[in-house]
Amino acid sequence: MIDAKTIENKITDHKTTLLQRYKEIVELPSVSSQPAHHKDILATAKLAASFIEAAGGETRIFETKGNPVVWGRIENNPSYPTIAIYNHLDVQPAEKGKDGWTQEPFTFVEKDGVFYSRGTTDDKGPAITALYGAIIAKELDIKTNVEFIWELEEEIGSPHFQDFLDQAKGISKANSIIVSDTVWLTPDQPSMTMSMRGSFFFEISLTTGGKDLHSGLCGGAARNPLAEIAGIINHCMNPKTGEILIEGIAESYEHPSEEILDQFEQSGFSVSYFKEAHQLQSLRFDDVRSITAHIWAKPTFEVHGIIGGYTGPGSKSIVPNTATAKISMRLVPGQDPYTIFELAKKHILTYCPDAHIELEPGMLKPFKATTGTPENKKIETSIEFGFGKKPVFAAEGGSIGAIVPMSETLQVPVYFMGLSLPEDSYHGPDESFRWRQIEGGIKAYVKYFELMGQPS
Ligand SMILES: [Zn+2]
Secondary structure (H helix, E strand, O other), X not given: OOOHHHHHHHHHHHHHHHHHHHHHHHOOOOEOOOXXXXXXXXXXXXXXXXXXXXXXXXXXXXXXXXXXXXXXXXXXXXOOOEEEEEEEOOEOOOOOOOOOOOOOOOOOEEEOOEEEOOOHHHHHHHHHXXXXXXXXXXXXXXXXXXXXXXXXXXXXXXXXXXXXXXXXXXXOOOOEEEEOOOEOOEOOEOEEEEEEOEEEEEEEEEEOOOOOEEOOOOEOOEOOHHHHHHHHHHHHEOOOOOOEOOOOOOOOOOOOOHHHHHHHHOOOXXXXXXXXXXXXXXXXXXXXXXXXXXXXXXXEEEEEEEEEOOOOOOOOOEEOOEEEEEEXXXXXXXXXXXXXXXXXXXXXXXXXXXXXXXXXXXXXXOEEOOOOOHHHHHHHHHHHHHHOOOOXXXXXXOOOOOHHHHHHHXXXXXXXXXXXXXXXXXXXXXXXXXXXXXXXXXXXHHHHHHHHOOOO
């Protein structure tokens, strides 16, 4: 068994180069949602591949109809098992002075062991951590091969990831995949993700006339599309409790068991921390059990915006002729996005037959991680080895588009090993990542590769 000290010494040997590479890749503004940054996406792919090659690995940059995917393999012996690690190297947009950024977002800054810049935590820091886990594992003769899957379209919903998977199938020898793009619940408590919600977005619009009307002349007899849109929303969900009233929804998913809710309760989730971190004045529920059940294990029907009518200063006595609502639904394991969308559509059209419903592109299926296998135990042991604390089980209310296609196409179990902390400002201003997460993460990976190279 490899001891912690041996790995720590190796990390010290590599630290200077690691930080140099981390800085280099973080300073490339690989913003996938902005076409102007396409050249940075390509530069990021090239640079990332060069890191794997420098470690003696083979790489391929797979072209898709969208952004490429970097695939790499560090092989120690073809007869050893292979673990693939998924990270993404594209980032959210960021601009100094905007959305709360106080520094140049693409200038790498270190302060007391904390690294600041867009992409430090989501998800370039965790990618570099996995890479150095594999490099050190190779130096220590560990009996596992490691592959890397580095996507460059995660932040825009992975629209072309399937293109990559269709090409990589047969090339990748992965026996399982670790996804490293999730966040701990609290700074001192590692957590392991059990499931992720899926989602889809749609618009409901209603037009009842050719122009806005005088509310004195026509009001009372004229239909009001804004009010009807509000009625549709109320017909679909109870705004006080969030309960979805769409027919067939309650039967469409597996309700969280008492055992799952117990795990949620013991996850370290703190109501006060949650309220403070998200600046919430009040919530629909007060207790950990109900809150975690509703953000992790239940579907939602969310209203993002309503467009229509007069919103300028003062009053304007019109009956609007048209209104639109932007809606999304988050889905939990058991729910198929297409089926649920059809249920919602039917429910709305029965209530308001002339409403127009339009699905937005990008449906994501919910995902349930494989649990109860020897591999789960090994991940747990490795995280405890890296961070000195056993991980707790939690779930993610969000979605990572690549996960379901990866598990379906490559036909291997998918596990999670998140390294980011809640204060790291995922998608937010002054994004950060800590050295202790990199160091702990490398130790956890090396231990994991070691354990996976041994018969269970
Ligand atoms: Zn991410």
